[in-house]
Amino acid sequence: AFSQNNGHTTLSDARYVNALKLFLSDVTPLEYQAYQGFARVGRQFSGAGARIACQMQAIDELRHVQTQIHAMSHYNKHFNGLHDFAHMHDRVWFLSVPKSFFEDARTAGPFEFLTAISFSFEYVLTNLLFVPFMSGAAFNGDMATVTFGFSAQSDEARHMTLGLEVIKFLLEQQEDNVPIGDPLEST
Secondary structure, eight states, X not given: OTTTTTGGGGOSOTHHHHHHHHHHHXXXXXXHHHHHHHHHHHHHXXXXXXXXXXXXXXXXXXXXXXXXXXXXXXXXXXXXXXXOHHHHHTTOGGGHHHHHHXXXXXXXXXXXXXXXXIIIIIIIIIIIIIHHHHHHHHHTTOHHHHHHHHHHHHHHHHHHHHHHHHHHHHHHTSTTSOOOOOTTTTO
């Protein structure tokens, strides 16, 4: 509907398009790296539960990439700066920190990757970035971005759960730690 009704002409502030360029050129390659990482990590686990959890998360991350690229495709018809986000990912200074974080996570072991991405990254980035950005998109009348953003954010809540389960599993491996029980069992 946004594309068919030329939604880009009704944006409340033209500076929003520049913010969109920064957001999409930053987040899309990171989502793709998360997809690659979860696909690789899932192949390293022998248990079906961990393999399926990683597979589902990899599928979610790939879908996020696809919906973000689809959102970019409309803007790319009318504005410069969204045509080569993968190329720019290696060249834009503000991406150096998240790019380094993902490269470190992807070259680590499976539990390090899951802790870094499913726990640390999902908790910090998605809550601080996605929700406010989607609110800004709605304020500017960009309902296409709102749609993919809130869809991605609901997935991220599930991804955070995987991160918590990994932390719980790692803590339970050390026999000196107190067993972690189900909080509902104590009531």
